Amino acid sequence: MFSKILIANRGEIACRVIKTARRMGIKTVAVFSDADKDSLHVAMADEAVHIGAAPAAQSYLLAEKIIEACRQTGAEAVHPGYGFLSERASFATALKEAGIVFIGPNPGAIEAMGDKIESKKAAAAANVSTVPGYLGVIEDAEHAARIADEIGYPVMIKASAGGGGKGMRIAYSRDEVQDGFDRAKSEAKSSFGDDRVFVEKFIVEPRHIEIQVLGDKHGNIIYLGERECSIQRRNQKVVEEAPSPLLDEATRRKMGEQAVALARAVNYDSAGTVEFVAGQDKSFYFLEMNTRLQVEHPVTELVTGIDLVEQMIRVAAGETLALTQADVKLHGWAVESRVYAEDPYRGFLPSIGRLTRYRPPAEAVKDGITTRNDTGVFEGGEISLYYDPMIAKLITHAPTREQAIEAQADALDAFAIDGIQHNIPFLAALMSHPRWREGRLSTGFIAEEYKDGFHPTAPSPVLARRLAAVAAVIDNVGNARKRGISGQMPGQPVSFEHQRVVRLGGQSLPCEVDRAAGGFIVTFLDDAGKPQDTHELRSGWQPGEPVWSGVFDDEAIAVQVRPRLNGVALAHRGIAVDANVYTNREAELALLMPEKTEAGSGKQLLCPMPGLVVSIAVSEGQEVKAGEALAVVEAMKMENVLRAERDATVARILTKAGDSLAVDAVILEFA
Known part of the structure; x- marks a missing residue:
């Protein structure tokens, strides 16, 4: 077995590999660019080597830099993670020539399967179903x-x-x-x-289902079940699960056997994934093979109990697989959400900046529910524009799909991030979507269910009262803290009105708040001031904590909390609302206050995210039609085409190709 390995990657996957290596007693070496010098993977590794400037092409994509880092540190093997050099046959070959072991498949398998065109030809030759x-x-x-x-x-x-x-x-x-x-x-x-x-x-209403395969250098190859990856946005996976709600055992076996046959045809000898596009009738066609570890591998690990990174390391060291196909059993259900630095309310545009707050839910195994968070960031760290916008992968496992989804929803509610925009509100809302809950999936799910994008929605009456009760309790706790700090009327009991009006998204909810043993009693009132319904809330929440975690009528809940004037901003199950808590007199006066309106920017094309201008498609004086391309901006490795929202004439162009822009920078002006 190796004594020291180098991870030729960054972020959460580098941290993930380090955790397994540490458990196996293997020392680790991290590599880092200028942008990553203070990153979590650098801090976690036993050693770290600087390999270049921030752009990946000047650091993480330079094979010679990785090899030199191995020589400097004495690393015997390299785990490539995913992306970057992970599917470069030339990199695996260069490592071999340098006497360094590649923790991945042999170069021939990468050559055959890493290229999507060649892999389809190989699949057809192996009698695997292929798409026209x-x-x-x-x-x-x-x-x-x-x-x-x-x-x-x-x-x-x-x-x-x-x-x-x-x-x-x-x-x-x-x-x-x-x-x-x-x-x-x-x-x-x-x-x-x-x-x-x-x-x-392109198959209409397709589902994206992939089979995890694992092979060694002695001719043994097995499959570890499937993952459903149909929840995608712009062809990028957002939520994954294992197993798939579509497959029956017969289809699973057929897909698995085809995946193994393809892997055997190219002498595959590591962890890899054979991806299929499946019809709603359970028909399936080969899509591609990824000759590396997949981002979504944790769901497979949780339903099989197999550490894929450990298996990759053992195979690379020449060990024989300790598992046979008969040993592979699927237990329970796992769901993974990808937490991205992007703004779901602005078309999921990338967001960069410093994580002023990063408080993920606690990793734990409790009452048959597992919560796992694979991440490469920390509070105070920075999300850079140079790399993928992933912040973390949140994974839950439970005996049933319904329980795994519910656990995922609870964990998302308890995940607090500030300083940048993120997609947790969207993920949390998705967990409650009826079609998702029923397992009626396709790769067009997001486009079909969110045709006009993701927008804030009003809470249901039941949820509104739940959030209003939490807001009222938070107000009560805050007021008690303030009185204690100010020392009002020392030595005497303080008398104060316990009636409040919670203003929630334009709706007024009068209530009474009373302290009870171990918690609070919140009673909502009708227009005449008579009691309607009563709820008991218990929590150890203190002012300043970003999540109110407690019990509402014997049901455990978590609510995101952000302070605002006369109240709090709350988020729960993908619903975000501002809750203002008033005395009766304050509520009367608040209704008289005019609402502020934001000025529009219809005469300008603003950059919707920090990025690099790739091209300007128009010229000054040109008339453009609605929908016509105006500019292309690249951010986090994705090119975004900015189009005209209506017919107009370009008056002035303020940027050029190659310019680096901040969010809301003016690209051009219209007449």
Whole structure:
């Protein structure tokens, strides 16, 4: 077994590998760029080596820097994580030539499966079901359009060397193919250094299901069940689960056997994933093979009890798999949510900055429920524009799917992040979505269920009263703290009005708040001031804590809490509301206050996120139509096309290609 390994990656996956290596008694070496010098993975590793500037092309993508770091530290093997160099056969070969072990498959398997075009050819040769498509070299956008015409719409344009949703477009017409082809090639070039793309048929209402395979260097290959990864946005996975609610045992076995057959055909010898696109009728077609560890591997680990990173290390060290196919059993259900630095209320645009608060839910195993948080950040750390916007992966496991989803919803409610925008409100709302709960999934789920984007919604009457009660209790605790600090009327009991009016999203909810043994009693009143319903709340919450965690009528709940004038901002189950807590007189006066309105910016095109201007598609004086492309801005490895919201004339252009812009920077002005 190795005594020291180097992790050629960053963020949460580097931290994840370090945890397993530490448990196995293996020392670790981290590598870091200028932007990552204070990162969590650097602090966790036994040693760390600086490898270059912030852009990945000047650091994490430089194989020679990784090899030199191994020489400096005496690392015997390299775990590549995912992304960066993880699927570069040339990197695995270079390590071998340097006498360093690659903790991943052999270069031949990477060559055969890492390239999506070649992998489809190999799959077809191995009698694996494949999607109709064109796997040859595509000359230009016109050539791509002719191919799409022959295949039939819709089609998927996809980077050959891609992954993670980069360099991928769905086209429903010839015009969309031509535009999508250029964008896919550009993204593929910048993300992977390879601008080849291919075109294939896009299956309507598809589900994305993948099989985890594991092989050793002695010819043993097994599959570890499946993962459902159909909840995607812009072809990037957002929520994953294991097993899939679609599959029965017969289909699972058929898919698993095909995945193993494909892996065996290329002598696969590590952890890898064979991805399929599945129809609602359980038909399935080979999509691609990822010759590396997947982002969503924790759900497989929790339902099988197998540490995939440990298995990769043991296989790389030459050990024989200790498991046979008969040993693989699936237990319970696991759900994973990807917590991203992005604003769900602004079209999920990337958000960067410092994490002024980062308080994830506690990792634990309690009452048959497991909560796990894989992360690479910490409070006070910074989310950079140079890398993927992932903050953490929150995973829950329980005996049933319903329990795992409920546990995930509870954990999301208890996850506090400040300083940047994040997608927890969206994830929390998704956990309560009826279609998700029923398992009626497809890769178009988000686009179909959130056609106009994700927007704040009003709480139901039941939830409104729950949140109002929490706000009233928080107000009571805060007032008691203030009286204690100010020392009002020392030595004498303080008499104060216990009636309050909670103003919640335009709705007034009068109530009475009384302290009781171990908690509070909140009684809501009707318009005549008569009691309606009563609730008991218990919590150890103190002012300043970002999550109110306690019991509401014997049900454990967690509510996000942020202070505001005369109240608090609350978030629970994806519902965010401002709750103002008033005395009766304050409530009367508050109704007389005019509401502020924000000024519009209709005469300007503002940069919706911090990013780099890739191109300006218009010129001064040009008339543009609604929907016409104005500029392309790149942020966190994704190119975003900014389009005109209405017909207008471009008056002045204030930026140029190559400019680095802050959020809301003016790109151009309209007449």
